[in-house]
Amino acid sequence: MSNQLLSVRDLTKTFRVPGARGSKAKLSALDGINLDLARGETLGLVGESGCGKSTLARTLLMLERPDSGTVSFDGTDPFGLRGKELLKFRRRVQMVFQDPYASLNSRMTAGDIIAEPWRSHRTLHPAKRDRDTRVRELLDLVGLGAKAMDKYPQEFSGGQRQRIGIARALALDPDVIICDEPVSALDLSVQAQVLNLLNDLQRQLQISYVFISHDLSVVRHVADRVAVMYLGRIIETGPTEAVFDRPNHPYTAALMSAAPKLDAAQRGERILLKGEVPSPLNPPSGCRFRTRCQRATDVCAKERPPVALDLQVADHTAECHHPLLADQSALSRSA
Amino acid sequence: MTAVAEHVPAERVDADPALRVEGLTVDIRTITGTVRAVDAVSFAAHRGETLALLGESGCGKSMTATALVGLLEPVAEVVAGSAHIAGRDGLADLLAADRKTRRKLAGPELAIVFQDALTALNPLYTVGTQLAEPFRIHHGMKAKEAKRKAVELMARVGIPQPQERMKSYPHQFSGGMRQRLLIAMAVALNPRVLIADEPTTALDVTVQAQIMALLKSLRTEFDMAVVLITHDLALVAEEADRVAVMYAGTIVETGSVAEVFAEPKHPYTKGLLDSVPVNAERGAELKSIGGSPPDLHSIPEGCVYQERCPLAREICRTTRPPLEAVGARRKSACHFPGEVKNV
Numbered sequence: 001m002s003n004q005l006l007s008v009r010d011l012t013k014t015f016r017v018p019g020a021r022g023s024k025a026k027l028s029a030l031d032g033i034n035l036d037l038a039r040g041e042t043l044g045l046v047g048e049s050g051c052g053k054s055t056l057a058r059t060l061l062m063l064e065r066p067d068s069g070t071v072s073f074d075g076t077d078p079f080g081l082r083g084k085e086l087l088k089f090r091r092r093v094q095m096v097f098q099d100p101y102a103s104l105n106s107r108m109t110a111g112d113i114i115a116e117p118w119r120s121h122r123t124l125h126p127a128k129r130d131r132d133t134r135v136r137e138l139l140d141l142v143g144l145g146a147k148a149m150d151k152y153p154q155e156f157s158g159g160q161r162q163r164i165g166i167a168r169a170l171a172l173d174p175d176v177i178i179c180d181e182p183v184s185a186l187d188l189s190v191q192a193q194v195l196n197l198l199n200d201l202q203r204q205l206q207i208s209y210v211f212i213s214h215d216l217s218v219v220r221h222v223a224d225r226v227a228v229m230y231l232g233r234i235i236e237t238g239p240t241e242a243v244f245d246r247p248n249h250p251y252t253a254a255l256m257s258a259a260p261k262l263d264a265a266q267r268g269e270r271i272l273l274k275g276e277v278p279s280p281l282n283p284p285s286g287c288r289f290r291t292r293c294q295r296a297t298d299v300c301a302k303e304r305p306p307v308a309l310d311l312q313v314a315d316h317t318a319e320c321h322h323p324l325l326a327d328q329s330a331l332s333r334s335a
Numbered sequence: 336m337t338a339v340a341e342h343v344p345a346e347r348v349d350a351d352p353a354l355r356v357e358g359l360t361v362d363i364r365t366i367t368g369t370v371r372a373v374d375a376v377s378f379a380a381h382r383g384e385t386l387a388l389l390g391e392s393g394c395g396k397s398m399t400a401t402a403l404v405g406l407l408e409p410v411a412e413v414v415a416g417s418a419h420i421a422g423r424d425g426l427a428d429l430l431a432a433d434r435k436t437r438r439k440l441a442g443p444e445l446a447i448v449f450q451d452a453l454t455a456l457n458p459l460y461t462v463g464t465q466l467a468e469p470f471r472i473h474h475g476m477k478a479k480e481a482k483r484k485a486v487e488l489m490a491r492v493g494i495p496q497p498q499e500r501m502k503s504y505p506h507q508f509s510g511g512m513r514q515r516l517l518i519a520m521a522v523a524l525n526p527r528v529l530i531a532d533e534p535t536t537a538l539d540v541t542v543q544a545q546i547m548a549l550l551k552s553l554r555t556e557f558d559m560a561v562v563l564i565t566h567d568l569a570l571v572a573e574e575a576d577r578v579a580v581m582y583a584g585t586i587v588e589t590g591s592v593a594e595v596f597a598e599p600k601h602p603y604t605k606g607l608l609d610s611v612p613v614n615a616e617r618g619a620e621l622k623s624i625g626g627s628p629p630d631l632h633s634i635p636e637g638c639v640y641q642e643r644c645p646l647a648r649e650i651c652r653t654t655r656p657p658l659e660a661v662g663a664r665r666k667s668a669c670h671f672p673g674e675v676k677n678v
Contacts, residue, residue, distance in 0.1 A: 048539035048542075049510075187566065188566065189623055190623070190627065191610065192610040192622065192623030192624075193625075196620055199618055216540070217611065218612055220612070220617065221621070222617070222618070223617075254541060258540045258543065259540045260567065260570045260573045261573065262572045262596070263572075272548060273541045273545070276511055276512075
């Protein structure tokens with residue numbers, strides 16, 4: 001894609017954690033992640049707790065350093081940057097947090113919260129008058145109005161707080177915003193307002209979103225492309241419609257079928273997965289999903305699964321020995 | 336409430352409900368004055384069915400549950416209402432029961448599953464001890480026999496290797512397994528009524544599906560009435576037979592889930608359904624309800640929903656609409672139920 005903004009190849013991250021009897025164990029949080037993000041695009045990241053979504057998000061924000069793999073952001077590798085160049089990069093990737101209560105300092109006014117990023121990025125709005133004008137603009141942009149400037153977070157509702165969090169992320173004029181469950185703490189009626197706002201902002205400002213959510217109906221609504229994670233790997237990725245409507249990986253199919261659906265017409269037969277996600281301290285050999293997979297055979301325990309390309313939909317890939325769309329898939333060893 | 340039987344599934348029309356709540360009203364004392372968190376809530380739950388109490392945070396749905404099981408915080412108080420449970424020894428009013436009676440009812444007649452299994456279980460006792468407790472207290476079983484029952488129970492709710500896991504502590508289980516343990520404790524004495532307060536909110540979707548399947552099979556096996564408290568419309572659509580939609584401490588609409596979701600008769604229900612990004616085109620503007628729920632300190636006179644309602648007019652500001660029949664088995668607290676479809 002010509003508009004490619006972010007490209008991640010073979011990213012690996014392992015944490016050393018205390019193991020049995022004082023030993024060290026290796027927790028493999030990310031294991032060979034590939035992903036791409038275009039300008040103005042929304043990538044939905046779905047998966048269950050412990051699958052590595054948050055570690056991936058933290059790595060993209062450069063809060064974690066990967067063990068191996070490459071990240072290319074607009075042509076440069078952010079992990080090779082230092083000093084001013086690094087600061088410049090940090091400006092371009094921002095985050096909106098899940099909890100609008102914990103993520104705002106209750107001793108600062110909304111205006112101060114939004115202006116705080118400029119204390120690190122001094123070149124952006126050096127004059128105080130500029131800053132106030134810009135804060136008002138940002139407050140207007142997120143639908144709060146300039147009056148909100150002097151109020152404290154506790155004077156706002158959950159949805160309004162999340163708007164402050166979004167305004168703070170926008171303050172540095174970023175290219176990418178990582179939204180980590182941005183609406184899951186909000187009530188349904190308010191959730192829709194915030195989703196609409198994120199959508200409007202993307203249209204106006206051409207921001208890219210990495211949108212992490214466990215709510216599949218929300219992801220379906222906002223994402224252009226979806227990546228499904230399981231135990232540190234992206235096991236299926238592709239255009240949103242393709243991943244939702246013709247899942248190729250058995251885990252994706254199970255995940256989609258497990259989510260309750262409002263519309264009876266969308267309910268298929270529910271695939272109940274057995275057991276729970278294995279520990280990332282000791283992931284299964286071969287295919288990581290095989291211990292819970294109905295289609296698993298001997299080969300799944302021995303060999304890492306190949307990439308199954310969907311022959312009908314471009315860019316729709318899954319990692320599976322026995323893809324669901326077997327007769328419409330081409331298996332290939334290399335990505 | 337004579338109209339109770341009208342929502343009952345056909346085969347149960349003659350039976351009395353397992354739980355009948357009438358006019359339940361709960362006040363909370365705060366520094367800035369007393370607020371009414373639950374305002375004259377009435378509903379009935381029948382054995383073998385799931386009734387959903389649906390609403391957003393602060394609507395009073397959990398407070399209703401806590402009042403029924405008698406676990407209200409000291410600042411909250413039931414000021415009116417009754418909650419009759421059709422127990423093995425006839426009708427008993429939960430709200431009027433003294434401590435001794437309530438203790439007798441808790442477990443064999445009424446049980447609750449909480450959202451947060453980690454705080455609901457005691458971290459200092461093994462799960463075996465905790466699961467055996469209901470049998471020892473209510474059936475006077477000896478430790479050994481009670482433990483044997485506890486193992487059976489763990490196996491029934493799908494905990495692998497129950498015999499070995501008896502000696503584990505709650506923190507050694509995953510979230511889904513802890514929820515299974517809570518459910519096991521709740522159904523241990525085969526209650527008539529099971530209240531499930533957001534039982535899967537903290538869980539991943541694949542685990543949620545497992546837990547909901549378990550609850551459903553236990554409901555059938557023990558012929559329980561399940562009161563499912565949730566904010567998740569899709570969960571209600573899939574799991575419940577009937578629904579009571581709550582807003583600002585009151586029930587604004589009741590009826591069968593199929594009918595209410597297909598054609599809501601209250602603008603709030605309609606607004607909620609429209610906020611779900613289910614059929615909306617990707618990236619299209621979602622319909623949302625403007626504003627936010629009223630502060631409990633200043634609930635308006637007249638209709639509780641007037642400030643956010645597109646249908647609101649003069650009568651809504653002066654007169655609170657009663658929860659009245661709007662069709663064969665449905666009720667709505669709206670002055671203009673016929674206009675909701677145009678919203």
